[in-house]
Amino acid sequence: MEKPFAITLDVGSSLANRTGSWRTFKPEYLDRLPPCNAACPAGENIQGWLFHAEGGDYEKAWRALTENNPLPAIMGRVCYHPCEGACNRQQVDESVGINSVERFLGDEAIKRGWKFDPPAERTGKRVLVVGAGPSGLSAAYQLARMGHEVEIHEAGPLAGGMMRFGIPKYRLPREVIDAEVRRILDLGVVLKLDTKVSNIADSMKVGGFDAAFLAVGAHIGKRAYIPAGDATKIVDAVSVLRSMEGEEKPMLGRRVVIYGGGNTAIDVARTAKRLGAAEALIVYRRTREKMPAHDFEVEEALQEGVMIKWLSTIKQAGEGTITVEKMALDDKGFPQPTGEFETLEADSVVLALGQDVDLSLLQGVPGLEITDGVVRVGSNMMTGHPGIFAGGDMVPSERTVTVAVGHGKKAARNIDAWLRGTAYDPPPKHEVATFDRLNPWYYADAPKTVRPMLNIIRRQSTFEEVQGGLDENNALFEARRCLSCGNCFECDNCYGVCPDNAVIKLGPGKRFKFNYDYCKGCGVCVAECPCGAIRMVPEEI
Amino acid sequence: MSFQPVKFYQTGTFTVGNRLLPAEERSVQASAKRFNSLNSGHRACQGCGEALGARYAIDAAMEATHGQLICANATGCLEVFSTPYPETSWQVPWIHSLFGNTAAVATGIAAALKVKRLKGADRDVRVVAQGGDGGTTDIGFGCLSGMFERNDDVLYICYDNGGYMNTGIQRSSATPPAARTATTMAVGPEPGNVFGQGKFLPAIAVAHEIPYVATATVADLRDLEGKVRRAMEIRGARYIHILVPCPLGWGTASHETIQIARLAKETGLFPVFEAEHGELTSSLKIRKQVPVEEYLRPQKRYAHLFGKQPKVDVIARLQALADRNIRRYGLLDFDQ
Ligand SMILES: Cc1cc2nc3c(=O)[nH]c(=O)nc-3n(C[C@H](O)[C@H](O)[C@H](O)COP(=O)(O)OP(=O)(O)OC[C@H]3O[C@@H](n4cnc5c(N)ncnc54)[C@H](O)[C@@H]3O)c2cc1C
Numbered sequence: 001m002e003k004p005f006a007i008t009l010d011v012g013s014s015l016a017n018r019t020g021s022w023r024t025f026k027p028e029y030l031d032r033l034p035p036c037n038a039a040c041p042a043g044e045n046i047q048g049w050l051f052h053a054e055g056g057d058y059e060k061a062w063r064a065l066t067e068n069n070p071l072p073a074i075m076g077r078v079c080y081h082p083c084e085g086a087c088n089r090q091q092v093d094e095s096v097g098i099n100s101v102e103r104f105l106g107d108e109a110i111k112r113g114w115k116f117d118p119p120a121e122r123t124g125k126r127v128l129v130v131g132a133g134p135s136g137l138s139a140a141y142q143l144a145r146m147g148h149e150v151e152i153h154e155a156g157p158l159a160g161g162m163m164r165f166g167i168p169k170y171r172l173p174r175e176v177i178d179a180e181v182r183r184i185l186d187l188g189v190v191l192k193l194d195t196k197v198s199n200i201a202d203s204m205k206v207g208g209f210d211a212a213f214l215a216v217g218a219h220i221g222k223r224a225y226i227p228a229g230d231a232t233k234i235v236d237a238v239s240v241l242r243s244m245e246g247e248e249k250p251m252l253g254r255r256v257v258i259y260g261g262g263n264t265a266i267d268v269a270r271t272a273k274r275l276g277a278a279e280a281l282i283v284y285r286r287t288r289e290k291m292p293a294h295d296f297e298v299e300e301a302l303q304e305g306v307m308i309k310w311l312s313t314i315k316q317a318g319e320g321t322i323t324v325e326k327m328a329l330d331d332k333g334f335p336q337p338t339g340e341f342e343t344l345e346a347d348s349v350v351l352a353l354g355q356d357v358d359l360s361l362l363q364g365v366p367g368l369e370i371t372d373g374v375v376r377v378g379s380n381m382m383t384g385h386p387g388i389f390a391g392g393d394m395v396p397s398e399r400t401v402t403v404a405v406g407h408g409k410k411a412a413r414n415i416d417a418w419l420r421g422t423a424y425d426p427p428p429k430h431e432v433a434t435f436d437r438l439n440p441w442y443y444a445d446a447p448k449t450v451r452p453m454l455n456i457i458r459r460q461s462t463f464e465e466v467q468g469g470l471d472e473n474n475a476l477f478e479a480r481r482c483l484s485c486g487n488c489f490e491c492d493n494c495y496g497v498c499p500d501n502a503v504i505k506l507g508p509g510k511r512f513k514f515n516y517d518y519c520k521g522c523g524v525c526v527a528e529c530p531c532g533a534i535r536m537v538p539e540e541i
Numbered sequence: 542m543s544f545q546p547v548k549f550y551q552t553g554t555f556t557v558g559n560r561l562l563p564a565e566e567r568s569v570q571a572s573a574k575r576f577n578s579l580n581s582g583h584r585a586c587q588g589c590g591e592a593l594g595a596r597y598a599i600d601a602a603m604e605a606t607h608g609q610l611i612c613a614n615a616t617g618c619l620e621v622f623s624t625p626y627p628e629t630s631w632q633v634p635w636i637h638s639l640f641g642n643t644a645a646v647a648t649g650i651a652a653a654l655k656v657k658r659l660k661g662a663d664r665d666v667r668v669v670a671q672g673g674d675g676g677t678t679d680i681g682f683g684c685l686s687g688m689f690e691r692n693d694d695v696l697y698i699c700y701d702n703g704g705y706m707n708t709g710i711q712r713s714s715a716t717p718p719a720a721r722t723a724t725t726m727a728v729g730p731e732p733g734n735v736f737g738q739g740k741f742l743p744a745i746a747v748a749h750e751i752p753y754v755a756t757a758t759v760a761d762l763r764d765l766e767g768k769v770r771r772a773m774e775i776r777g778a779r780y781i782h783i784l785v786p787c788p789l790g791w792g793t794a795s796h797e798t799i800q801i802a803r804l805a806k807e808t809g810l811f812p813v814f815e816a817e818h819g820e821l822t823s824s825l826k827i828r829k830q831v832p833v834e835e836y837l838r839p840q841k842r843y844a845h846l847f848g849k850q851p852k853v854d855v856i857a858r859l860q861a862l863a864d865r866n867i868r869r870y871g872l873l874d875f876d877q
């Protein structure tokens with residue numbers, strides 16, 4: 001080649017210079033576990049389904065969600081959302097409204113009639129599920145999708161368990177339960193109503209079942225000894241709430257006293273108000289801070305006119321009156337009697353002191369271990385008797401719908417493995433994407449969307465749903481508030497900030513990869529990744 | 542303001558790209574088809590802010606001119622790390638001449654192109670001149686001022702890393718007060734560069750009343766790209782001054798480059814603004830104001846301020862400079 005004056009060499013590209021050899025540390029993409037996912041008792045991949053919702057693909061989001069939980073419309077109403085308590089966004093402004101987006105997706109699925117995909121193949125194995133509460137429904141759903149034949153035996157006249165016969169309508173409309181149960185049954189799950197299992201071994205033998213999942217809940221109201229005359233009406237909270245679902249509404253009178261400090265007490269008091277009680281008074285032996293009920297529920301009850309008498313126990317119930325004793329907290333925070341009494345008017349007393357499990361169906365089953373009235377299970381959810389698994393309120397654990405759903409899923413996976421003669425080996429958990437892994441600079445301020453509340457008059461007189469949902473616009477906004485902790489959301493930051501063009505963009509949905517021929521290992525991509533999805537690791541030298 | 546308005550999408554306007562935005566609203570750097578005007582294999586240090594800033598700026602100029610661009614480059618790191626003869630990282634027509642004459646070289650290219658157009662060439666080729674702060678504020682200053690004064694159709698981009706980095710981190714007239722360099726050692730009664738120095742060339746460019754002057758940092762990509770795009774819409778002399786942290790010279794970890802640039806802006810020490818024909822037209826507001834100490838402390842060139850006895854008086858003087866910038870360029874948004 002003819003070269004210009006004083007030029008002796010061909011022009012070469014710097015691509016010949018593999019600057020990757022300078023590196024002693026290299027960046028590596030990884031997925032970290034978002035704290036919301038880590039906190040979800042049902043094991044939902046929250047960040048994963050929010051990712052699809054952010055893009056407006058609600059059906060895909062719903063499908064990702066229902067991998068782990070078939071009841072999003074219910075969850076979006078009654079779940080106590082520990083995910084939001086763990087959400088990293090709290091440290092930027094406020095947590096992402098995960099629960100409201102979940103409800104939006106659940107409602108959207110009902111509105112649009114989305115269905116679950118039927119199982120690809122059938123195994124021919126039969127599994128008996130006892131109880132159609134959230135735990136039983138969750139297990140049945142997962143088992144059916146794995147191709148097993150599932151039959152649910154339910155003692156009551158309708159499915160739902162405590163979601164239907166405990167949680168009041170104003171928090172969970174019954175059409176929502178019906179729709180989400182129907183979708184599970186559409187998978188081919190057989191539901192036998194009014195079918196109480198009185199002996200599990202017999203029921204399994206008669207039906208030819210290979211395994212069973214027990215989820216009978218805890219339905220026997222705990223009693224407390226209160227000296228009372230004949231004229232006083234003393235009832236238990238679960239019976240009151242259950243009768244709300246029947247033809248005859250409970251007769252509680254004008255002045256209702258509720259004894260206890262849990263969510264059930266709050267639900268009964270709010271129900272009594274709606275039934276027309278002039279006064280609904282909760283008597284609780286400790287203080288508001290010590291109350292097991294969630295603060296937002298206490299707040300909503302107070303707004304509706306429910307009254308609460310703290311630091312008080314019921315000593316006696318007479319005709320139209322009760323006697324309460326004032327308590328004082330000792331140094332250890334336990335309530336102690338003070339000897340000061342007070343008389344209050346009351347037409348009825350509702351005991352909301354917790355529930356026990358009816359374990360009669362387990363009689364004669366060898367190997368079971370029962371402690372404190374609940375059935376012990378291993379980490380695989382199996383009881384001491386091979387092939388019989390259990391979950392939800394009847395096993396030692398927190399008693400919530402979400403935990404129940406999580407148990408059902410976990411049990412299903414283990415039942416499936418057990419039926420195949422193997423053991424379920426859960427995939428290793430990623431490290432948690434804590435806030436210090438993120439670069440919060442990249443997140444713009446965006447306050448949480450508040451869900452509409454029913455006006456106070458209707459809240460005191462009707463059973464209409466109290467909390468409203470989001471519409472498509474604000475649900476989308478809310479989903480987009482997600483920081484995508486620990487999981488690449490294709491913001492192009494690594495691709496943009498690399499001084500050496502050593503990041504290759506693989507295209508929508510495919511994320512990125514490093515070009516280690518040129519990556520010098522400066523670590524700018526790691527520092528500037530908003531969501532903590534890259535780490536530096538030492539090179540082998 | 543040239544800052545690209547973007548709807549609220551998860552990370553707002555701050556990330557490089559965003560899968561939720563339509564392609565035309567994303568940054569140039571987010572595109573899989575960006576020019577990569579400065580290609581891989583260059584010899585800049587790990588985490589070099591100048592290499593990053595140059596790719597940001599020239600890619601944006603290439604985008605704005607549909608690839609019809611010629612660059613003149615002063616001596617300095619940018620030239621040395623990119624083009625050790627006969628090899629080059631540049632994927633654009635590029636010429637290096639000397640340390641001090643880039644503006645004049647660019648002026649000549651622009652004049653030649655003008656003649657070609659007059660003679661009937663239909664391609665509209667634009668010219669960018671670029672150099673470091675030394676090549677711009679010191680030795681190249683006369684050529685640059687002449688280019689401004691004649692209003693030559695050139696965009697001059699200065700990559701300011703506050704010193705003569707290529708020859709071993711000597712002081713330039715843009716080295717900020719108190720900064721340690723090889724020629725302003727951290728010794729004596731006034732360690733580091735003296736106060737009263739740290740020439741701020743953007744203000745001098747504004748005083749020339751040229752059509753367009755802007756500052757930017759490598760921490761605000763969209764702002765930077767918006768400014769290059771704006772500059773290419775205008776004919777005549779234009780000047781963009783980009784703050785590019787130098788890990789080697791500043792004594793910062795290689796991964797801190799963007800964070801340090803961000804702190805320079807968030808403290809107010811480096812004002813980010815635009816001016817047209819001598820008048821300030823916009824400033825990029827501070828989002829989360831921080832004291833200058835947060836910017837100074839991670840940099841070894843200011844380590845002498847943070848010994849056993851922190852030099853609070855010197856830090857206070859630097860804070861006063863930041864506060865003056867905040868007042869002068871309206872860097873705080875009081876509507877927020
Ligand atoms: C008033 C109230 C409000 C609540 N509010 C909330 C809330 O807002 N959020 C939340 O997360 N949790 C709430 N909970 C708790 C939650 O409802 C329970 O933790 C959850 O329903 C437990 O699910 P499970 O499937 O274990 O049992 P259950 O829901 O109790 O279901 C058990 C089912 O088994 C059936 N069954 C029982 N014995 C037999 C038998 N021998 N044969 C056949 N079937 C049988 C029952 O009829 C029932 O349908 C509330 C509970 C109450 C009482």
Ligand SMILES: Cc1ncc(C[n+]2csc(CCOP(=O)(O)OP(=O)(O)O)c2C)c(N)n1
Binds near residue numbers: 639676
């Ligand atoms: C006339 C002349 N004097 C001195 C030099 C040596 N020299 C090469 S690069 C450089 C400093 C460059 O500093 P700057 O322009 O700030 O660019 P940086 O390397 O910092 O990016 C010097 C002094 C030269 N090339 N020509």
Ligand code: SF4
Binds near residue numbers: 586587589590707790
């Ligand atoms: S010395 Fe500074 S400007 Fe030069 S290549 Fe290294 S980091 Fe970049």
Ligand SMILES: [Mg+2]
Binds near residue numbers: 674701703705713
């Ligand atoms: Mg320099």
